[in-house]
Amino acid sequence: MSLLHIFRKLNKMSPQEITFRCRGLVYEQLERLKHSGPLSDGAFFRALNVKDTSSQALWNYIRKRENVVFFIDEHNKQATIETINKQYPQLIQQAREQANKICRHEFSFLGIQVNYEDKIPWTSDPVSTKKWLQKFYADVNIFDREIGDVKYVWELNRHQFFVDLGKAYWLSGDERYAQEFFGLINSWIDDNPYKMGVNWTSALEVAVRSISWIWAYHFCLFSSSLTQETNLKILKSIYQHAEYLENHLSFYSSPYNHLIGELSALFIIATVFPEFKRASLWREKSWKILKNEAGKQFYQDGIIVEQATFYQHFTLGFYLMVALLREMNEQQGSGVKGQGSDKVWHIIEKAMESSMYLTRPDGLLPMIGDIDNARSIYIENPPMWDFRAFLSTGTVLFNRGDMKKVAEELSSGKGFDEDSLWLLGIDGMKKYQEIDSVYPEVTSKALDESGYYIMRSNWMRDSNYLCFDCGEIAVGLFQDSTPSAAHGHADILSFELSAFGRPMIIDPGFYTYHGDERLHYYFRQTKAHNTITIDGQSQAQEAGKLSWSHAPDHYPKKWISNKDFDFVEGSHDGYKRLADPVIHRRAILFKKEGATLSPEYWIIRDYLDGNREHLVESFFHFAHGIALNIQGRDIVAQSSAEAGILIQTIVPHQAMMVDIIDTGNIPDGGWIAPGYGFLIRAPILRYQARVKLPFEMTTIIYPFKGNIPPSISPELIQEGLRLMAENEKV
Template sequence: MNRDLLGKLRRMRGAELKARSQALLTQLCEQVGYQLGIQRNPENDLTPDAADSTFRDPWIAQHEQQAVAERLRAHHPAYVDEIVQAADAICRHEFALFGTVARYGDAVAWQTDPVSGRPWPAEFHTRVCIFDGNSGNGDVKYVWELNRHQFLPVLGKAYRLTGDVKYASAGLRLIDSWIGANPCNIGINWTSALEVAVRSLSWCWACALFEGAPALTAERRRRILGSLSQHARYIERHLSFYFSPYNHLIGEATALFVIGSLLPSLRRAAHWRKRGWAILEAEMPKQYHEDGGTVEQATGYHHFTLGFHLHAMLVKRHLEGDAAGRLWTDLEKAIAFSMHMMRPDGSMPMIGDADEGKAFALAQSDLWDFRVFLGLGAALFRRGDFKKMGGGHLLPDAAWLVGADGWAAHDALQERVPEKTSTALPASGYYIMRTGWDAQAHYLGFDCGELAAGVSAQETPSAAHGHADTLSIEVSAFGEPLLVDPGFWTYNGSMDWHRYFRETEAHNTVVIDGRSQAEFRGRLKWSHAPR
């Protein structure tokens, strides 16, 4: 038996062994069903009145969409122009993916790598290899990014802002095309529960924005609902409890909760709502340190996970009026962590791995500028320091989440600078010193945290998004970054560069005898983590 596998088995407790065994059994049953040609009719998952149901807005009442659109047209005409331009590009089947633009003709090739042009195999999902980097079809991140469908809400916003039905029609045709080209459980777009989750969240929001459009016919409504039921069933069968119990699991639980909350015309909606929320409630304390920082020790993933929690909590607040309790306290701490870590220029130190992932696609001025979260936090928690450090105004894209009333509440807040300039975050291991909170301040950040939760100090390898960067520093002078964390290279590109950016040598810290602080064990994997 493989030595690493044997080491992992020895470390596993009964609950993990049971869960992993059940996951393997689930895959086996799915595969047997596929080979026998057994397919579940998604129509059977719908209630009789599904064709007459409504896609509810996740964040605000349906009628508030128009109030938000009117205020955006009045106060942010440049934003409206940007949304319309982006929507027009999507109508032309042009999609921005990681700094490149993928252009398609009349039909989008959903299972083809947007960069290499090579199709991924249309095989049962367990037979599609996604763990060997670039396996010959291209970097899986590109085809997954396209199929997250986070461009669909842009079309919905354009429809609401202009009243032009062409945007809703284009979005619904894209969903039709995707459903037809991606049978459940077949191909690259059914290989990851997180990817299925992000796509389902995109559909829920977009279809709520498409409500009222003539193109959203009863037949289309039933077809989309049937596919969303397939999405939720897949997610529940493949929850990442031990495979990836951090941002993956939170994204999947969020999708179950949102689908179950917004779509009561699905027969299992109440079950998914309850299951998703139970996971979120049980797992939230495991996702953040006491001071609000992610246990993954990666600032990009901090905001990815935070985005999913915001997503779920805003839905719960909208539908149930619930905005109190331990989870809201933890959410506020996570937003405060983001504020304390922020550099004078408004950007976030690029600590740990990152893949540009977003729980929902909100416009940011820069990839590493997460101040949109501070604006949302100001509106939710009525905090003047969040408003001040978020730029003093609510970014236009965030208005769709808090509505006209939340926007007005944000504007009414009195701005104030945070109480402390120097901040100790001992649980997550970061210590920040600054001369002030202005854009020309000096800034010094110490990274004294662990490599990442779950990484063993022994020889058994574990996947993690943290880097071997203990005691590294970040320095800004007069607001300009001088010594920076290098961030991340790629998941599936050159192994040499992938390794270099994660090991100690690439960071502003001490290297002893030319050795990294932890042992690199392959893509994303570490062993012998420092203690």
């Protein structure tokens, strides 16, 4: 970052932020001076509120205590296992198979497969095998590309596979899995001294690792493989994790999912281990901030302000665990919801509700914004972009029959998810079964605050669906040249579309933070989304990795929804920084089957307001496996014999060139990234022309079944254009 950019960022900071950052720098130097090796047993016991300060006594106490409740119900273990065998007959075998892989040190994450024959090298890059230097954490250059993308070593050290080991042990009683867990955690603690090396460079990584340890620890708490020495070693390290989190909260550097994850881990540690003398302070501090932050993390409609669907559920999962754990551990049955947490529960419900409306007919969510494949609740192992477990959990927590209906309807009757069972227990499952499922009140939905507009024909798996993005790139971006980091993409006025339940036009996803820079930048740019670019530019200007400047204003103008059609219109001024400023306005009409049983279709009209000649390019990114063909003035896209779409464009007085991009090189040669580190082929349809503005372009998208696309009748086109014109005037 240049000195000019640094000055501009400083100029945007509040006095409180500058003070906080200065204190952080001073604290870092004090850390460096005071850091004096491992925590002694004596120092640790002095940090505890226990009478008998011996490892044997602590081991016995933790196993016998009754004052702490966690999600794993040891008292109803047999009943839980019987329920799992009945409701999820393959689960225990699948859990053992996954745990067996971990015992063989076989790992699969972020698009790679890793097999360690012997000891796991916790501080080596899993791809390059190069070792990150073991030095004071603040001196580690996490952007050293000679070693590799730091996300990979971080992912390994999140230890979420410890939960797999613990779950397999708890369900099967096979001591091999507990032994492996305790062996791995011992190895990690030995190889990663407190505040030394790459695995202490990110507070979020410390947080996720803490939560993984706590889940696995409780799964294996009554294993004969847990010795008093190992128990003491684990608790000492968890204490250090909490101490680190307390002093490294990302208030200004990463005040969204990072901060929430860090606070949540601190709260969970403090709640599960009230024996720590600082636990009460940690719990009160973290809950107070979490409660105050909740309204800053989500719009009123429930969408995350980061404008990234994966991170929405990452943050939501943290809040959900904390809120449930707080309620479970509230003393004397006084009940959390009457003690200042109504606001948090309301936001959790709205976040689940917005997720329900965003869910596509195939049960997955649109791939909006950045992703690092992170799940805060890591018990089940669902397909990527499948967050229906939140809906089955929300069914019980909020008595929402509509969430139950969508969770089951769009998953072939899958019902109560495994995650929900671990969070809510057998009683939660019984309550779920008692709730009647009902369809949501509406099929199409406007999420006005975040700017997402969902059009669908019904709530069946074979419905037609479109999600229109008319929201800001992300909250907190600057409209001048000041750079600011965000997980949102330059995707205003983009959309996703499914025909008869099949994803056709999709958001291409996101590939990497610290890997190939071409791929990092491409998937965040406007041309990697289903909208229009002017002169090859993005709607905002890239200002470094994860950063934007010159953020556009967005203007959701209109939403109309009735039984016959949905209509939405919005615009943005992302090209106002050009020598000839350009405004892009887009309107979308979804003509429903309605009472006349006429065919369903979409009309998309784009208006470009300017005064000079520009290169105009309109992109449509298709799902993997879609076959694209140019047939005269028509474009035919087919996913199978069951679903396809016919695309026609109407361009007054202009001819646009059209081409299919599907065999090119990275980054823009026809690729999608359905997850961090995953890259697969998928075709792109591009219209382009050099035209003088103002300019207007109309696109008709007609879904069909079968192998032969129908002809679009002139009467249908005229009907749609008439409806479009009428509603644009309203």
